Each structure stands twice: as C-alpha cells, then as structure tokens.
Amino acid sequence: MYCDQCGSRLSQASSRCPNCDSAPPLPPSAHFRSRPGGDGADDARGKKPEPRFDPAAPPTQRSRRWGPSxxxxxxxxNLAALATAWLNLPLVVLFSAIGAIFGAVAGLFSGGLAGPGVLSRLDLVLDLFVPLPVDVEELLPTASVLIGGTIxxxxGAVNGALNLAYTGLVAPWTLLWQLNPVWPIALLAGQVVCALALAIGYVFYTRYTERSALYLAGARRPSRREAELFLPMVATISARMGLRSPPPLLIDDSRAPKAYAAIQHIVITRGMLEVLGYERSMVSGVLAHEIAHIKHGDAVAGTWTKAIALPAxxxxxxxYRLRARSGLFFALFALFAWSVLVCVRLVVxxxxASRSRRAEERADREAARAGYGTGLYNALATLGTGFDGARTxxxxxxxxxxxPFELRLEALEEPGGLYPLPNSHAASVRRDPDTRLYKD
Structure with a gap:
C-alpha cells in the first residue's frame, strides 16, 4: 500500500504516513468532520476552520447532487435565460436602442428652426421600420424640445430608450389582454412550460450522450497502465468525498494542460499530467477538485441555464460564427440578431460565469477538506502562468x-504556513523523483 499524497510505501498497520503525516487510502466508510480541537472560532487569519478529513469519523455516504435544488x-x-429566450427581452433591448437613436436625433434638432420638419420626417421613418403607436414627439420630454443641441x-436618447423599452415590454401583453384577458396568462404559462420541457430534454440528452460526445472530442478510456495509476486514486478521493461510486475517468491526448468535469465523467489531458510531472499529490489534488464538481453537479447547473436559453x-x-462574413444577408442577420447577442453576452x-466562479471556489474548498489541499495548491502554483490566462x-x-489564480492559492493556504513568491515549493515537489507516480 502506498500513500496517495507522497507515494511512500506504507505497512498495513500504518494509521498515518510517516513521511507526510497524511491518512492512508481508506474505504468508502470514511467521511469528514471538523479538524481536532476546532470549535468554529476564527483562526489568526480571520478564516473559519474548514472541516478536515478524519478516518475515525463514523461511516456515511452521499450520492451525487441531483434534483430541483x-x-x-x-x-x-435562470430568470435571465428565460426572459432572453422566451419573454421578449431581446425585443425590449432592440426597441430601447431604436428609441435612443430616434430620441437623440429628435432632441438634437428640436430646439432649432428645423425641429418640426425633422420630427415629421422621423415619424415617417419610424412608421416605416418600426410601426408602433408612438410618435417621435412622445420620445422627447418638454425640456428636450426647448433646449435642443447636445443636451x-x-x-432625448434617455427618454426615447425608456419610452420604447416600456412599449416593447408592455404592448404585446396589452394587445393580448384587449383581445381576451386569459390569453396573456395562457401565453406566459405556455412559454414557461415549453422552456422547462426543452431544458429538461436537453439536460437528459447531454447526460446520456456525454460519453459519445467526449469520445468525438478526443477523449478515450485509460490504458491498462493509466488505469492502474489513476483509478485507485479516483476511487480513494470519491470515498473521502462521500460518493457511492467513483465517476468514470477519461484521458485526452491533447498537450494542453487541462482537466474538467462533465456531468458524469472526468477528463484529464496528457498535457496536464506531463506538466505536473505525474507527481502523485498534485495529480490527486487536480482529480479531487474535479470530483468535487461531480459531487455538487456543477456541470448540470451550467447546462440547465444554457438549456433554458437554448434558442438564444x-x-x-x-x-458569432458569421461575424467575419460580408454581404447583405449577413448584415441583415447581424442587425436583427444584435439584441439577442447583447442579452446573451451582457446578461446571461x-x-x-459568476456561478461558475463560485463553483470553482467550492471545489477548491472541497478538495482541501478531503485532504488534498497541498497537492492542489502545488498543482495550481505549477500551472499558474498558463492556467487561467490574463484577466483583462x-x-x-x-x-x-x-x-483569479492568486486568490485561489490564498484560499488554499494553511494558517501559519510559509508561501513565498515565486512558488519554489511546487517546483521542488515536481522535480522530486520520490514523489512520482512511477519511477524512471
């Protein structure tokens, strides 16, 4: 038996690793509790003590998270996705932009002699392209009509944007209400039901076709040697995190250092393993981070939000794919799709992404609680220059x-530890042949 943190040989009677003092691999009966002596009080750095893995804790098991919660x-x-794809939010954005443009032009000339003539011509253009029950004069407050010019x-731009945005938001429902008071309620309920049905179908489709999709993307099953190396590690980490069964592991032969968790599978690239030098504790830390994503269903949550806004x-x-094309058709498509792009890119x-960042922080904490914080810290320090890239x-x-990379490292630091810059400790661990998964 070997320590899954440092690779040292252990006797069957060992309760702790004599080299790194970590707990040896344990069966799925283990779980976590607070670190010994922890009473929930803040430590010297003002951080709450994190619960740590304890092999003496009573047995417990947890399944992967899945359900309405x-x-x-x-x-x-989810609400932004629903509004974007099903409740006419892009139409409101489009009307707001049109109102801002016409309001600004009308406000610019309204204070001069050409004001009335400009306003009447703008009315003709507005009726031609956006036939709404709104006159250009209605886009201008009294102050704008009197002032004119830049102010x-x-x-006019602000008032016009608000005016037409309100019209685009309310007018469709008002027209339906005038025809039949039940129709707006029926339409809203129908759109919500269709959105949920499409989202549920898309999530299940993604889940049950995931392995084939990953294979087509370049992933493969582990070889015999890779299985002997990594599958026991995945099983041990899953047991420590309380999963009933370990998630399947796939290998991607890409040289880019990546590792990610899908809905059911974990994928790690050979580039990641080579950058980490196949060092046991760092590979365990990366796998623990990805298994934490599986445990909390982070890929399901992200797929669900995307599925709700699937049409958008x-x-x-x-x-996005046609953005570099030229021609009248592509120009018209870009013009009408502009508001959809704004809603997706600036709202949904x-x-x-904010939820994804919170999930990454939670996965780091989960890996640290399971006893893999040091390995994950060293892996992040080793990959730091090319992991997340520039943040501009x-x-x-x-x-x-x-x-941000440095803030992830800070969250993994143990109280009282020494963490100088540059990250020389991670480099020394990587070069140490005694901690390799296999010897040269």
Missing part, C-alpha cells in the same frame, strides 16, 4: 469561469 441553484441566471440629444444561444453561436453569460477585458474578467 440543483436546478434552482442559480435563480438569477437635448442626451435627454443558438442564435448567438450562429451570429455574466450571471452564469470583458471576456477575461466578467465572463471568466475561474476566480
């Missing part, structure tokens, strides 16, 4: 799926 984990993103344009995401993907995706711009900050 998981699907409702991210309510604001009038600003006032399809338009978003098509528009940031909320989903909208994509790298608001839409980032991972928290």
């Amino acid at each position: 998981l699907l409702l984990e991210n309510p604001w993103a 009038g344009a600003i006032i 995401f399809l338009v978003f993907e098509i528009a 995706m940031p909320l989903n 711009g909208w994509d790298r900050t608001v839409l980032a799926s991972h928290p």
Whole structure:
C-alpha cells in the first residue's frame, strides 16, 4: 500500500504516513468532520476552520447532487435565460436602442428652426421600420424640445430608450389582454412550460450522450497502465468525498494542460499530467477538485441555464460564427440578431460565469477538506502562468469561469504556513523523483 499524497510505501498497520503525516487510502466508510480541537472560532487569519478529513469519523455516504435544488441553484441566471429566450427581452433591448437613436436625433434638432420638419420626417421613418403607436414627439420630454443641441440629444436618447423599452415590454401583453384577458396568462404559462420541457430534454440528452460526445472530442478510456495509476486514486478521493461510486475517468491526448468535469465523467489531458510531472499529490489534488464538481453537479447547473436559453444561444453561436462574413444577408442577420447577442453576452453569460466562479471556489474548498489541499495548491502554483490566462477585458474578467489564480492559492493556504513568491515549493515537489507516480 502506498500513500496517495507522497507515494511512500506504507505497512498495513500504518494509521498515518510517516513521511507526510497524511491518512492512508481508506474505504468508502470514511467521511469528514471538523479538524481536532476546532470549535468554529476564527483562526489568526480571520478564516473559519474548514472541516478536515478524519478516518475515525463514523461511516456515511452521499450520492451525487441531483434534483430541483440543483436546478434552482442559480435563480438569477435562470430568470435571465428565460426572459432572453422566451419573454421578449431581446425585443425590449432592440426597441430601447431604436428609441435612443430616434430620441437623440429628435432632441438634437428640436430646439432649432428645423425641429418640426425633422420630427415629421422621423415619424415617417419610424412608421416605416418600426410601426408602433408612438410618435417621435412622445420620445422627447418638454425640456428636450426647448433646449435642443447636445443636451437635448442626451435627454432625448434617455427618454426615447425608456419610452420604447416600456412599449416593447408592455404592448404585446396589452394587445393580448384587449383581445381576451386569459390569453396573456395562457401565453406566459405556455412559454414557461415549453422552456422547462426543452431544458429538461436537453439536460437528459447531454447526460446520456456525454460519453459519445467526449469520445468525438478526443477523449478515450485509460490504458491498462493509466488505469492502474489513476483509478485507485479516483476511487480513494470519491470515498473521502462521500460518493457511492467513483465517476468514470477519461484521458485526452491533447498537450494542453487541462482537466474538467462533465456531468458524469472526468477528463484529464496528457498535457496536464506531463506538466505536473505525474507527481502523485498534485495529480490527486487536480482529480479531487474535479470530483468535487461531480459531487455538487456543477456541470448540470451550467447546462440547465444554457438549456433554458437554448434558442438564444443558438442564435448567438450562429451570429458569432458569421461575424467575419460580408454581404447583405449577413448584415441583415447581424442587425436583427444584435439584441439577442447583447442579452446573451451582457446578461446571461455574466450571471452564469459568476456561478461558475463560485463553483470553482467550492471545489477548491472541497478538495482541501478531503485532504488534498497541498497537492492542489502545488498543482495550481505549477500551472499558474498558463492556467487561467490574463484577466483583462470583458471576456477575461466578467465572463471568466475561474476566480483569479492568486486568490485561489490564498484560499488554499494553511494558517501559519510559509508561501513565498515565486512558488519554489511546487517546483521542488515536481522535480522530486520520490514523489512520482512511477519511477524512471
């Protein structure tokens, strides 16, 4: 028997590793409790003591998280997805932009002699492209009509955007109410039911076709040697985290250092293993982080939000792929899909990315509680220069799926430990041949 943290040989009677003082691999009867002597008080750094793995704790087992509580984990993103794909939010955004443009033009000229003539011509254009029961004069408050110029344009843009946004939000439901008071309620209920049915079907489809999709993406089953190395580690980590059965592990031969958890499977690339030097504790830390994602169903929650907004995401993907094309058709498609892109990119995706960052922090904590914090810390320190990349711009900050690298390291630091920069400890661990999964 070998220690899954440092690789030292253990006797059958060993209760702790003589080299790193960690608990040896244990059967699924183990679980966690608070660290010895912990009473919930803050430590010297102001952090609550995290519960640690304890082999002497009574047996318990937990299944993977699945159910309504998981699907409702991210309510604001789910509501934004529902509004974007099913409740006309892109239409409201489009009307708001049209109102801002026409209001700004009208406000710019309204204070001069050309004001009345400009407003009447804008009415013709508005009736031609956006036939709404709104006149251009209604987009301008009295102050804008009197002032004109730059200030009038600003006032007209704001008032026009709010006016047409309100019209786009209320007008469809008002028209239905005038025809039959039951129709708005029936339409709303029908849209919600269709959204939920599509989302449930898409999540189950993704779950049950996941293995085939991962194979097509380049993943494969572990070889005999890889299975002998990694499957016991996955089983031990799953037991420590309270899972009834370990998730399947797949290997991707890509040289990019990546590891991720899907709904049911864990995928780790050969590039990740090579960068970590096949060092036991760091590989265990990475696997523990991904198994924590499986335990909490993080991939299910993310897929659920995307499934609710699936029609909008399809338009978003098509528009994104066609963004570099030229021609009248692509220009018209981009014009009409613009509001969908705005809603998905500025509303749905940031909320989903925020949930993803919280899930990453929770997976780090879960791995540390199971006794793999040091290995995960060293793995992150080793991969830090190329793990998350630069965090600049909208994509790298608001839409980032991972928290900042250095803050993840800080959360994994033990009270009283020494963590100097640069991360020389991780480099020394990686070069130590005694901690390799196999010897050269």
